[in-house]
Amino acid sequence: MIGLEQNRRDELAAALAGLRDRITTACATAGRDPAQVRLLPVTKTFPARDVALLVDLGLVDAAEARDGEAVAKVAEVTALRPAAALRWHMVGRVQRNKCPSVARWAAQVQSVDSARLVEALHRAARSATEAGQRQDTLGILVQASLDGDPARGGCPLAELEALADRVAAASPQLRLDGVMGVAPLGIDPGAAFAKLGVAAQRLRRSHPGAVELSAGMSGDLEQAVAHGSTCVRVGTALLGDRPLTSR
Numbered sequence: 562m563i564g565l566e567q568n569r570r571d572e573l574a575a576a577l578a579g580l581r582d583r584i585t586t587a588c589a590t591a592g593r594d595p596a597q598v599r600l601l602p603v604t605k606t607f608p609a610r611d612v613a614l615l616v617d618l619g620l621v622d623a624a625e626a627r628d629g630e631a632v633a634k635v636a637e638v639t640a641l642r643p644a645a646a647l648r649w650h651m652v653g654r655v656q657r658n659k660c661p662s663v664a665r666w667a668a669q670v671q672s673v674d675s676a677r678l679v680e681a682l683h684r685a686a687r688s689a690t691e692a693g694q695r696q697d698t699l700g701i702l703v704q705a706s707l708d709g710d711p712a713r714g715g716c717p718l719a720e721l722e723a724l725a726d727r728v729a730a731a732s733p734q735l736r737l738d739g740v741m742g743v744a745p746l747g748i749d750p751g752a753a754f755a756k757l758g759v760a761a762q763r764l765r766r767s768h769p770g771a772v773e774l775s776a777g778m779s780g781d782l783e784q785a786v787a788h789g790s791t792c793v794r795v796g797t798a799l800l801g802d803r804p805l806t807s808r
């Protein structure tokens with residue numbers, strides 16, 4: 562391994578250890594088992610080389626926020642680490658015309674916030690399966706809007722249950738895995754995650770398999786873990802600062 566790559570690997574290993582500490586401490590505070598909280602690296606804007614190093618460090622999941630960037634990166638990471646069985650997650654807004662592509666690379670889409678998107682992913686997953694381009698069911702998280710402004714993405718909390726019903730009805734191509742949320746800017750993340758946690762619990766009554774709650778990012782993962790997060794999506798705290806042009 563060349564020197565620069567070794568440096569980057571050490572940097573990522575240290576950041577990873579720090580994050581595992583944060584998750585362990587947050588779980589201890591909340592009286593939860595750290596094994597219930599998955600760390601999902603969000604690798605958008607970072608190169609395939611970084612994802613390959615994360616694979617070497619034992620991570621088995623990665624998330625992207627844009628289809629075009631993901632398609633190229635998935636191919637590059639596959640070439641760099643052909644034996645790795647990485648699971649890719651889509652966490653950004655999905656345009657319906659991108660669904661056929663997303664259904665070819667994603668194991669799970671976390672950002673599903675409308676019935677029209679459910680229908681498009683359903684069709685896309687079926688076509689990809691028929692064409693031999695996917696082997697397994699496409700996991701789905703329904704994304705809740707926590708700021709009452711659906712323009713920023715997410716389904717209004719009052720409509721979350723109906724959206725989840727639609728995902729469940731699209732079995733076996735789609736599988737309802739749970740709920741995702743992003744804390745709005747300028748609002749106490751704890752209050753937002755409390756609302757999200759209640760919604761996720763309510764959903765589990767009618768959909769017992771919807772056990773995942775994807776909440777918390779670099780800056781607010783502790784508050785999310787306190788309110789039941791099972792998946793923290795971490796970009797900057799693991800990989801460093803992104804260029805300002807990305808969201």
Ligand SMILES: *Cc1c(COP(=O)(O)O)cnc(C)c1O
Pocket residue numbers: 603605626652653743778779780794795796797798808
């Ligand atoms: C970029 C992104 C993240 C990671 O954000 P950080 O603050 O860098 O940890 C998490 N979730 C979504 C949906 C994102 O787009």
